Amino acid sequence: MVYDRALLLHGSKRNEILTLAEVQQYGIDSFADPHYIRLYGMTPSEWYARGIRILGRTAVECTRDPLGDRIGRDVASVAILLPAHTTFTVIDPFAGSCNTLYWILRHVPRSTGIAFELDRQVYDLTKHNIRGLDRTISLTHGDYELLMQDPHIQADRAIIAFVAPPWGTALDETVGLDLRRTTPPITDIIQGIGRKYSGHEILFATQVYEKVNPASLEELQAMLDWSELRVYDLNAAGRNHGILLGTRGWNP
Numbered sequence: 001m002v003y004d005r006a007l008l009l010h011g012s013k014r015n016e017i018l019t020l021a022e023v024q025q026y027g028i029d030s031f032a033d034p035h036y037i038r039l040y041g042m043t044p045s046e047w048y049a050r051g052i053r054i055l056g057r058t059a060v061e062c063t064r065d066p067l068g069d070r071i072g073r074d075v076a077s078v079a080i081l082l083p084a085h086t087t088f089t090v091i092d093p094f095a096g097s098c099n100t101l102y103w104i105l106r107h108v109p110r111s112t113g114i115a116f117e118l119d120r121q122v123y124d125l126t127k128h129n130i131r132g133l134d135r136t137i138s139l140t141h142g143d144y145e146l147l148m149q150d151p152h153i154q155a156d157r158a159i160i161a162f163v164a165p166p167w168g169t170a171l172d173e174t175v176g177l178d179l180r181r182t183t184p185p186i187t188d189i190i191q192g193i194g195r196k197y198s199g200h201e202i203l204f205a206t207q208v209y210e211k212v213n214p215a216s217l218e219e220l221q222a223m224l225d226w227s228e229l230r231v232y233d234l235n236a237a238g239r240n241h242g243i244l245l246g247t248r249g250w251n252p
Ligand SMILES: C[S@@+](CC[C@H](N)C(=O)[O-])C[C@H]1O[C@@H](n2cnc3c(N)ncnc32)[C@H](O)[C@@H]1O
Pocket: 061, 062, 063, 093, 094, 095, 096, 097, 098, 099, 100, 101, 116, 117, 118, 119, 122, 142, 143, 144, 145, 164, 165, 166, 167, 183, 184
């Protein structure tokens, strides 16, 4: 059996907890690296020994440490342009492993995290996994749209929203990732969060692909006061991830 994206994301391992050997096999078969799935600052054998467990789907969907670290640094590089005393609430409406949120919290000073996860099994495992970490994350089970109606965030706190919903069929390798066709659409998420927290300074960090559908990017940028696209170099050219940083309510 080959431990690849198809088996873990869409095949029999999707909703199964992986053994350490399977996590390492996925790294070997798909990326020639048994330590590929680094999470929360640890190699697979280190996190597995601490009782951390993930489903097949989460191994594919998660942001691994090298990318999480880069995203965290880039988010912090803009967040620190707000006045020195600013405190931050970082929201991840699509938590998955919570690893991206963890890295943002590691890099952004005076920050605390709120996250939502729809899938019961992913939620249960992540809730358990993040318990012993050195950053505080409040994780709630449910649909982000309902849960987002709730959190009241003190008016003097700035908000950072990390936007990485499942891409579904939104990625077309020729035209690029259509930000209006993810599930739910990234454009809707940004509008919703922007409306709810309209009195706050907001920094959005949207996970994108190296190739983004230009019309969808333009539409998204028009919703923001300032924006900047940053693409990473962790994978082969043309297959990299990046983030669109963007603000509402302030200009860096
Ligand atoms: C691409 S993964 C996120 C990966 C995450 N950034 C990480 O570092 O692991 C998307 C996650 O969002 C969850 N999800 C999908 N739709 C959702 C919704 N409407 N509300 C909350 N969570 C949702 C999925 O179950 C999945 O775990």
